[in-house]
Amino acid sequence: MKPVLTKYLSILNLCVVLSISGISPVLAADVNDLVKSCADCHGKDGASTDPNVPIIGGFSAPYSTDSMIAYKAKERPCPESEYLTGDKKGQKTTMCDIAKEFNEEEMKQIATYFAAKPFVRATNQKVDPALVEQGKAVQNDLCVKCHDKGGSLPSDDSGILAGQWMPYLRQSLKEYSAGDRPMSKKMKKKYKKLKDGDIEALIHYFGSFK
Ligand code: HEC
Ligand code: HEC
Known part of the structure; x- marks a missing residue:
């Protein structure tokens, strides 16, 4: 009788331990x-x-x-x-x-x-130093408010741009420019101020983060 009871109790114990430790397989x-x-x-x-x-x-x-x-x-x-x-x-x-x-x-x-995973920046992206400088200036002027520190802060809730793949960024910006991907009114207000060549410069700037 006794061993059975002990066994029963130990199973009960295990259940209690599992449930209080929050382990939920x-x-x-x-x-x-x-x-x-x-x-x-x-x-x-x-x-x-x-x-x-x-x-x-x-x-x-x-x-x-x-x-x-x-x-x-x-x-x-x-x-x-x-x-x-x-x-x-x-x-x-x-x-x-x-x-x-x-x-x-x-x-x-x-x-x-x-x-909870790290953002692992893209590697081996070729950038043009002059475009990087141009892009940096544009970013600081028009985009920094919602994409701070080169767009590297997850807490901005605006994606992560610094170190993202350039072909993906090119695709996204093409969708915004064409009006195919909706953007907030506030982003649109700044986006409209971009001049010819600024978008490619921004892509090089974001791609320059290693
Ligand atoms: C008023 C805030 C604001 C400003 C200013 C702003 N953005 Fe954004 N941006 C956002 C938000 C919010 C999102 C995410 C929402 C979405 O899905 O479009 C976003 C998303 C993006 C994305 C897509 C990221 C991804 O992973 O697909 C790109 C690229 C981008 N912004 C570029 C720019 C550029 C370039 C500028 C400056 C010309 C700019 N943004 C200015 C708020 C802003
Ligand atoms: C067949 C390939 C494929 C699979 C599988 C896939 N994705 Fe994607 N995902 C993509 C591509 C390509 C894009 C970029 C699309 C675009 O330009 O909007 C993307 C975009 C995204 C984005 C937007 C990124 C940004 O910067 O805004 C999120 C979030 C995402 N995927 C999450 C997921 C999740 C979560 C899963 C699994 C449930 C998943 N994806 C499975 C190919 C895939």
Whole structure:
């Protein structure tokens, strides 16, 4: 009788310990499942090594959540993209189709996961020093208010521009210029002041962060 009781008590104990330590194996597995396929394109922990796929590790959770919501609602353009690795390698999809799979709660979970990872800056980007200087001046004049320190602060909730892949930035800025990607009224006010050549200069400036 006694050993059985002891065994019973120790199982009970284990349950109590697990629940007070907050270990919840089910939830932990969940977020890892949700982010599993992201790595096929965005790389390990969102540190993309492909110039056409943005680095997303280190973005603030609100920024990534809003981006996913915008893709799901097709408010943001969704350029076609190909799985670079994994089971679906070579298959085409878009961020809109990917975001469709998640509800807002899951998006927040995913965004929180990536917010805890470092933003690993792109490497080996070729920049023109004269354009970097020009871009720096434009950024300080028109963009710094919401993209402080070269756009390197996640807490600005405006993405991270410093050290982002230049081809991705070029694509994003093209979408803003064409009016295909919505921007806030305040950003638009400054954006309209950009002159010919400023955009390419900004891309070189952001790309110069190593
Ligand atoms: C098939 C490749 C692919 C997969 C898989 C993929 N993405 Fe993307 N993702 C992209 C590309 C390409 C872009 C840039 C699209 C654009 O220009 O708007 C992007 C953009 C994003 C952005 C916006 C970045 C920014 O700077 O605004 C977020 C956030 C994002 N992806 C999150 C995710 C998450 C989370 C997952 C996994 C659930 C995921 N992606 C899976 C290719 C992919
Ligand atoms: C009043 C604030 C504000 C100003 C000024 C501003 N931005 Fe933004 N910017 C934002 C916000 C907020 C976002 C994120 C919302 C979104 O998805 O468009 C953003 C997003 C961006 C993105 C997309 C980042 C990504 O990862 O896809 C780029 C590129 C950008 N801004 C460039 C600029 C440039 C260049 C200027 C100066 C000409 C500028 N911004 C001025 C607020 C601002």
